[in-house]
Amino acid sequence: MRNKITKMLFLSLFATLMVSCDKKTEQKAVENQPKNILFIAVDDLKPLLGAYGHKDVKTPNIDKLAANGFVMQNNHCQQAVCGPSRASILTGKRPDYTQIWDLKTLIRDKNPDVVTMPQYFKQNGYETAAVGKIFDFRSVDKGNDSISWTYPYFNFKHKSKIGREYIKNKERVSYEVVNVPDSLTADGEVVRRTKKQLQHFAKGDKPFFMATGFYKPHLPFVAPQKYWDMYPLEDIKLPEVMEAPEGAPSYATQPSWELRGGYADIPKDYDTPISIEKQKKLIQGYYACVSFVDQQIGNVLEELDRLGFRENTVIVLWGDHGWHLGDHNMYCKHTNYEQSTKSPLIFSAGKDRIGETLSPTEFVDVYPTLLDLAGVKSPGNLDGVSLVPIMEKKVKSVKDVAVSQFPRDSDKMGYTFRNETYRYTIWIQDEMPFESNRNIDKAIIVDEELYDYAKDPQETKNLINEADYAAIKKDLKAKAEAYFKSQETN
Template sequence: MKCIVSCYLRLFRYGNVKFFLTICCCLSVLPSFSQQKKNVLFIVVDDLRPALGCYGDRVAVSPNMDRLAAMGTIFKSAYCQQAVCAPSRASFMTGKKPDHTKVWNLTTHFRKALPNVITMPEYFKNNGYYARQIGKIYHDPKAAQDARSWSVPELFAVTTNLGKYVLDSNLVRAPKANAAEAANVADSAYIDGMVANAAIKELQLVQKKPFFLAVGFRRPHLPFSVPLKYWNNNAGKVFPLSPDTAAGLHVPRYSIHHSVELRGYQDIPDLGPINKELSAELIKGYYTAVSFTDEQIGKVFSELSRLKLDQNTIVVILSDHGFHLGEHGMWGKTTNSKIDTLVPLIIYDPSQTKAPRATVATVELVDLYATLSDLCGLPIPKTDGQSFANVIKGKPYLGRGMAFSQFPDDMKFDQQPKVMGYVIHNNRFGYTEWIDLPTGKVLAQELYDYHADPAENANVAAKPKYRRQVAFFHQQVGLYRK
């Protein structure tokens, strides 16, 4: 810097071209802020529906995610591509829809169908970034990981009971045990506390080089096992039960499940309805787990700010899918409903001062690959998604206005699905079409009018007044499948 100042003074005094060239030489060896690569902190939360204060949830305690939302852009109409862990994560990490990754279950690896696909972190790595993963980014099993995506080996990508439960009394029927746990331990006794601490250390190490740091938190995924202090914080709160516990009217059997994921826990009845008392405890457990994860995210973002990396780091918070809390008598995910496919998505970009605080623009998680590349000034790769960077920049967004998701009728671990449900969401409707894949025959249709029925309580696909909408969405499903 002293060299530059000296050169400017001499240039002013003598008007010498030689010294002008010297200035240019000095400037060339210093990093330019405008040319400096933006970092990416990519935070993935498991099973998080929009149960956050920034989404208008009045009982949620999520001050850290709310704070980030107030600084950036909150997406009110963001949808995943399939409402279960492995397919959703394979989709947004590759920028490919499930019908292209061929990942519809929990065991298939996306490289079986796409051996040479360049994943999102791999793309950043190939463009000079240090790509690092901490926690659950791909699905949990070791076989689901992808070493090619990262600059160094995965950390906390796979968990066992270590950090998942800490009480011996909760391991009577491992690995499922109880659906919730309150242990008087530090945050770091659980896996998400470990992940937050590791992410903080990683930020301290990578602060001088461009990075793509992916951090994955497992709560509020079942079991709702978090330290006692978070339960104590919610001790006097009343968490309302779902008002829509009955099955919807005229809903095909394909759209209904019996909460198999929850039934596996030892303190949950194998059959029959979940009574009000147990429902209240489960809902409280879910929100308590959300608060625990929010605290861990707050720790990571605070360290990012302390290191002043927030001035040049795009922060993304997303969930892989939503989660039923008793609505229509179901618990968990694995449906095409809005409850399971609508996800929280918050993006903070420090360079965008005109970013809207909230948007109802319909976007998809498969769009993230192109969007982050765009925001970071990288060539936008060809994916199944599209960049919605203009939304964050406060500019017009020429998106499709629709989001596409899908789910098979019966998720087999080692078989191709025979019946697939394709769903389209926009700001007015939710439409699902169930197709027999071998024949192409349409087995059932669902249409929900969100102006009249935001909770999807009544399928109106057969009503004559919606004939035009059903025909339009049927055509769009056909285009999507090509």
């Protein structure tokens, strides 16, 4: 009897060990598999999210992704407008290299041999596909940079009736409440096509790079009724500061060009103020569109889970730049101020990479970071650096400043340098094409700006001439000079 019991215990122990070994083998096999990439781009999404400390807008799906991922709390775009920003993140190169400073220049007209992020993954054995807005369509060929994708890209929003906005008014207006299901919107179609592509990937055995680009919350603010209902108009508050920064150059701000120039319900005359009621409707519409796109992101992530991809997929979610929502009496982007350059950047890359950082980061860092997370060797000619050491808490920061820029009047370029506390902006007079490899001492500096986000987060005053900030200005100007010098080899 005793021998029988001993034998049973041995068999039970053996079975337990075998199950444990199988699980470890399974886990090791998953760890050794090439990582898939889900690259989620959101047009005009500022970090007005719970994950960034904002509670006014409801974004449960993005916040859940962030809670189980790593949030770059001090991330900045290279230039706060769609074409240049997307060109930089997708090539890993800064605007003065890509020479994309506008919405009409083609990336490959300037750099025909540049290797984009999806193209490089494709060269390294990945299948690549894009749905929705990834590159700005004005910066690439009709195939959304055809060479980057394994599967042909089809820009359904501009080429077909499927997924177009349902606008009741004949005139183009800045916002619209629609009574249609999510699936009949452009972003609903982005979800459907992304799901279909993920299902196709599930049938194969190659790693994938899936780029999904959502159109909202870009103007016009069009969303189904239920998302507007989340934000009663009486609860909408205007920004605290609605004046330009004291002592800033007049050209550093902008008169809401994009909003005033394209919508019948907005005064085109810059001297005519937008009514308070209209501004509240715009803010309400932006909030509604953010919650709407949050739900669409949730739908994509749900499908990723259903297909069993989540554990072996690196997810990166980003908004291509910030957005002025009435602050400094501005709407839209197109500046070097905080609300324009600061952009959401969230990675989901495993249980060992959860947290957040206030260290400055930039969109040129995304390309090398994804390569690092996927275990793909970097081409070595990228302007950014991997953020994985920060995510794995090996270092607190990988750079001193994030660098953004914006041109003005075709003869000025403003370069802005943001560290954890301050922003220093230097306006240099020059003729296009602009070049970063310049000597500050010889450059024609027409203006400078300095802001302290610890004491003045609303940028109410340019501190460049304040005696108390002389040492800070000197330090940041030296970092700017070092940056320009470093560009000589790029």
